[in-house]
Amino acid sequence: MGRVRYLEIAEALRAAILSGDYPVGAQLPSESDLAARWSASRGTVRQAVATLASEGLIGSRQGARRIVLRQERRHSFGELNSFAQWAEGVGHEVRSRFLSRTRRPATAEEAERLALAPGTEILAVLRLRLLDGEPTMVERTAYADWVAAAVEAMEPDCRSVMDGLAAGSAIVAHYGEHLIDALAAGSEDARLLGIRRGSPLLRQRHVSATNTGRPIEWSDDRYLAGSVTFSVSNSAVATPLERHAGDR
Amino acid sequence: MGRVRYLEIAEALRAAILSGDYPVGAQLPSESDLAARWSASRGTVRQAVATLASEGLIGSRQGARRIVLRQERRHSFGELNSFAQWAEGVGHEVRSRFLSRTRRPATAEEAERLALAPGTEILAVLRLRLLDGEPTMVERTAYADWVAAAVEAMEPDCRSVMDGLAAGSAIVAHYGEHLIDALAAGSEDARLLGIRRGSPLLRQRHVSATNTGRPIEWSDDRYLAGSVTFSVSNSAVATPLERHAGDR
DNA sequence: GGAGCCAACTTGTTCAGACAAGTGATTGCC
């Protein structure tokens, strides 16, 4: 039980939706009903339902009762930023190995993404990730200079670098930005994943940052086609997903 | 401008960030400063900054001033849901043609996604989209029975079906869900896009719904690799993006 | 000079009340 009232209410409503008490399309109780039932103010209830709305679970229109849009469990921030945390949360077995770990000057793009001076030395890591024993993803990550030492100290078969940083150095990711596109497998990708060159891959490039906005890592993850799908829900009031033109 | 105070404030702050008055990493004025400057209550200011936070522009931690995370313009809901609206917004020329438009019973998945009884007759549409004259995307859409007539009435070279529905029938999308993955081009995809079979494609499947939660369309859009990138920003408090395991 | 403490500042949470604006159903008129 959190001591935070609105999260308590949000959690109870979320549980009620997931359990089917309020099926998709059903109306939620009115704000005043909920306020009375929880003996909270209307503002607190509004904060609770706003949380669920931002998760895409419910929708609302002025004048009409809130309705249930989806009936699904929500992933946490950690499950999106850490491949290992996600895989374990969904019940898959994950293995991975550092194939190479070298220090080198940052490329122009890496310096830009990591907010470092051009040419600063970063730690470049190449890893192959296995999901339930199958090669699934090739990960090429550039770690900022100030976390490089901590990453280098980790075991070669370390399951989650981000978990390790959080545990060992109290460095925790709070913000992320993700770029998703498709591309053909290069020769290294193909060799590692055991597929032919030119096979389709789903690429997720992402940067993670601390709560002060300081970038930690910039990563290029390439998934075997068909192995994973990304999903986003949006609404007229909250549009987290964007489309950009590529270079071609 | 808008008679809604908090949107006014949010807009002004957004403009200040985009124009560089507050560069990335800079601190925003405190809530009380802003409240005084706009002669608004602190609650209204908080609603304004919450808007920017949900857009990923700024971050906040209890006790410390809010900081600027990004410096980018935000897309609207319409620009994500309508290919034509997006393309025009970023200054590209878009063309498209209905290659086929046929009524047929919904498949199991289509009925599920559109919340229709199994076997209900839907309108299946196949379209090829050109960006600046280049074939870029193949779109296969199933329109729910109750909008089928309105879609059939449209011109064969209609640029935006969603715009047409909004203008002609006052049917407006308010909610959406998007599934993104990669796959190899099938023979029809390859012929339409002018590429070889097996070439990588970026697939975006999405369902659009009205403000009452009623699904309008379920679409399977396949982009040429390299032509577009999707982006999402997230934080520990707002995680709109999810990863799911595929069938393989 | 360095370590630890403290005080000012800032964001997070909650409350109670008020009015604006949109929705849905009922009512009454033609």
Place this chain on the structure above:
DNA sequence: GGCAATCACTTGTCTGAACAAGTTGGCTCC
């Protein structure tokens, strides 16, 4: 029967106040 006005209900916006909790920088003391 159909149509329009009305009304109760519900969500959206805004205010002002209070206390909790985290951050930061300066100060004192050693």
